[in-house]
Amino acid sequence: MNAPLRIAIAGLGTVGTGVIKLLDESGELIAQRGGRPIEIGAVSARNRDANRGVHIDRFKWWDDALALAEDPDTDVFVELIGGADGIALQAVMAALRSGKHVVTANKALIALHGVELARLAERHKVALRFEAAVAGGVPIIKTLREGLVANRISRIYGILNGTCNYILTNMEATGRDFHAVLSDAQAQGYAEADPAFDVGGIDTAHKLAILSSLAFGCETDFASIYIEGIENISAHDIAVVGELGYRIKLLGLASMTEHGVEQRVHPCLVPLNRPIAAVDAVTNAIVVDTDKAGRIVLEGPGAGQAPTASAVMADLVDLARGHVHPAFMVPADRLKPMSPSPMEHHVGAYYLRLTALDKAGVMAAIAEDLAEEGVSLASIIQRGAEHLETVPIILVTHECQESVMKRALARIAAHDSIVKPPRMIRIETL
Ligand SMILES: NC(=O)c1ccc[n+]([C@@H]2O[C@H](COP(=O)([O-])OP(=O)(O)OC[C@H]3O[C@@H](n4cnc5c(N)ncnc54)[C@H](OP(=O)(O)O)[C@@H]3O)[C@@H](O)[C@H]2O)c1
DSSP states (O other), X not given: OOOOEEEXXXXXXXXXXXXXXXXXXXXXXXXXXXXXXXXXXEEEOSOTTOOOSSOOTTSEEESOHHHHHTOTTOSEEEEOSOOSSHHHHHHHHHHHHTTOEEEEOOHHHHHHHHHHHHHHHHHTTOOEEOGGGTTTTSOHHHIIIIITTTOOEEEEEEEOOHHHHHHHHHHHHHOOXXXXXXXXXXXXXXXXXXXXXXXXXXXXXXXXXXXHHHHHTBOOOGGGOEEXXXXXXXXXXXXXXXXXXXXXXXXXXXXEETTEEEEEEXXXXXXXXXXXXXXXXXXXXXXEEESSSOEEEEEXXXXXXXXXXXXXXHHHHHHHTTOOOOTTSSOGGGSBOOOBOOGGGOEEEEEXXXXXXXXXXXXXXXXXXXXXXXXXXXXXXXXXXXXXXXXXXXXXXXXXXXXXXXXXXXXXXXXXXXXXXXXXXXXXXX
């Protein structure tokens, strides 16, 4: 058998220890398939004495991940620390500069610095790989980079954050509100102690930035992504949209439009009969619309120790086989600058939830505002309760431009009888 591929792992948390376990359990199979063994030479984390459930005494220990990145006995630096900046960025840059391939699971790092890092990798004739950064165990990067290489992609979208999907699924199953379900999800380990990145849509946007760069041959452009989280989704919304034939999902969507690339992350009403509506709990799913291969759907575990380690290993086996290609499929200097399409140009139908005083004439005034702005209604649900002064009014519109919808909503919100800021959720026909 050929000489081993020598790797160094920085970060021994969920994913890092997962990679060690995977090599312990399946090292022989992986060596057969990759044509050479993959061997861990050295590791680094913050606390050398932590009990990680795996023996690490057999590897060389480095206190400093930056020094590990320059270890001359290493072929591949595996970054599993996390964070867009700080030590992860410094160590990855140091590894590339010292002529080592880099494999990472770090979506924030790639979304924000991926193109610059890809350029650095090309300059030093090494590879930068990040299969595990998007949708954990689901091999979407390889699918885009290899399997769909002959296709033009018109749209890519998906459920890219297991925490949000778990919360929404649970809200629907239990009828409880967002904050109650979030607390449970945190207690059960499905949500971080600080859930802002997940529930606020940032994590999904990091992944979307990577996907749209690969799909459309553009530089990653996280800043131009429209982002809305799931914090304002109520149990009432979930119940009502069910009656209307929809389910609410947090989607990341990128599509090529006449105005440029539209990249958006927000809760969506998805028709119940679409496959993505049936993707529950922590599962991720990605749909790619292509010109030659048609519609491709991938679904699987978007996080977790074994699935994420599986994706890291796929990148390592590629390197063991000697595959060194540009990180974003084409050389970094040939990626086009992203030409983002602003949300004002987005065209779609909308679900609106208003909280109004229960008095005569309110509905007529709202209908007049909508009509004058050119928004036509598909349905209205208004259920008064005798003992309450306010009533929820649910409106579903036909398609219109987002700028038109926003103008109409501003007019509606200005009425004294509308007692809370109106809520708007976009409807996706998919
Ligand atoms: N968890 C998942 O399911 C999953 C899925 C897909 C992608 N990812 C990505 O994979 C990466 C790792 O995630 P994770 O869940 O494994 O994180 P984690 O469990 O929090 O582990 C992070 C590790 O980094 C180490 N670390 C922190 N600062 C360090 C420093 N300055 N020098 C060296 N090591 C340092 C920590 O050391 P100590 O243990 O000593 O504190 C810990 O071992 C992240 O980019 C994440 O976004 C994770």
